[in-house]
Amino acid sequence: MQPSTQTAPQPFTGGKLVLATLAVALATFMNVLDSSIANVAIPTISGNLGVSVDEGTWVITLFSAANAVAIPLTGWLTQRVGQIKLFVASILLFVFSSWLCGVAPNLVVLLAARVLQGLVAGPLTPLSQAILLASYPKEKSSTALSLWAMTATVGPIAGPALGGWITDSYSWSWIFYINIPVGLFAGAVTWLLYRDRESPTRKLPIDKVGLLSLAVWVGTLQIMLDKGKDLDWFSSPVIWTLTVVAAISFVFFLIWEFTEKNPIVDLRLFAGQNFRGGTIAISVAYAVFFANLVILPQWIQGYLGYRSVDAGLVTAPLGVFAVLLAPVMAKIVPRSDARVLATLAFIGFAGVFIMRSHYTTGVDQWTLVLPTLLQGIPMALFFVPLTAIILSGLPADKIPAAAGLSNFVRIFAGGVGTSLITTGWDNRTILHHAQLAEQSSLNNPDYANALTSIHATLGGGADQAVAFFERSLNAQAAMLGLNDVFWLSSMIFIVIIPLIWLTKPAKGGGGAAASGAH
Incomplete structure (x- = not known):
């Protein structure tokens, strides 16, 4: 060819x-x-x-x-x-x-x-x-x-x-x-x-049917994921309609693309062991990482009272080690098994999320920043080895298609992960709120003492004391829900480590891909 x-x-x-x-x-x-x-x-x-x-x-x-x-x-x-x-x-x-x-x-x-x-x-x-x-x-x-x-x-x-x-x-x-x-x-x-x-x-002839079915299933699924929370998910007929259309068009897309002589998307790339295993591993990991990157500033702004620019600055240190270690990774990857480096990255991510799972509503700025700063280390170990695995052994003319398809799966997984984790955080917050509210009865002496203490500290009427307590309860419930999300995220990173070892070692850190060798 x-x-x-x-x-x-x-x-x-x-x-x-x-x-x-x-x-x-x-x-x-x-x-x-x-x-x-x-x-x-x-x-x-x-x-x-x-x-x-x-x-x-x-x-x-x-x-x-x-x-x-x-x-x-x-x-x-x-x-x-x-x-x-x-x-x-x-x-x-x-x-x-x-x-x-x-x-x-x-x-x-x-x-x-x-x-x-x-x-x-x-x-x-x-x-x-x-x-x-x-x-x-x-x-x-x-x-x-x-x-x-x-x-x-x-x-x-x-x-x-x-x-x-x-x-x-x-x-x-x-x-x-x-x-x-x-x-x-x-x-x-x-x-x-x-x-x-x-x-x-x-x-190449234009695969019009494949293009249309791709646009339909990706577009409807993306809108469903983005609007699900606003429309209360499957209690909404709109979400149900979008889901059904996305599912039917996705199945049709798969059947059509695998049988089409000149498909708009080369799904046959998934037949490659390294492409398949590396793409799944990087996509699941990115989904968890990106979803947490979205909800952390939301919590910092919504419950800790940070301005948007300050919330952004709290997450900014994530890039420090990612930048500093880039030249180091360039030297390490060719001499190392990319699977070992990716495994260390996943363990590092798990450790960071375990640290975050111990946050409290009174968390100070340094405690917020430290895990974010440390997360830059597994970030540096994350993309390069897995990308090298995904692209290794592919001929040069297949690199754009492989990079496009793997990036599509990764970015789309980020959207799915964000919707799932945001919904999970909401559900866990509601659960913790209900559990905490069970104790908020005037028959409970601790609750009565708390209201008395708030009234003595802030002054005002009883209604103001109850309102302040309710705000505190909401913040505590959101914090406990977020801690659950952090703990689950750490476990996901541990569980998906075997995906990395389903691939073969990437020789030369992706050099084979770069040179177009088989």
């Missing part, structure tokens, strides 16, 4: 390699940053556009749904258009859609712009992996993966803090405008350096 017989371009060296890495990394960072930066600005955006916060959350939902549809199409689009043209076009269209978001005069225009932004952002993450791997010598492929992992992990961490600061200090439009100079620089440099290194293309 033509794509696999062409000679791969020689890796970059020196200043060209540094500039190429910076351009590709900035495009990745811009994309992953935008997936989380809008979250903290939703109340402000909703207020400015004159809509409810529930309506405003569609800004996040539609971006996620469009992005989830586009990511697995990367392999097909790459073969049709070429890696470099597709990557640069995605960057420039992302810049254009960011500008549209910033100037949107109403919610309808903003949502349309976010759909476009999500669609064109799809190829950026998987193609950045493939382009970086091709830019480095085979023996330095783990360095490429380390740099990619650094930008992919720091973006979601920096998003809430940066979004909160921009929204508080300037205008919500600027959370989109900041993409413009970054994207123009990344697109221009990428084109100048890579335009003569285009991957071979071939005219």
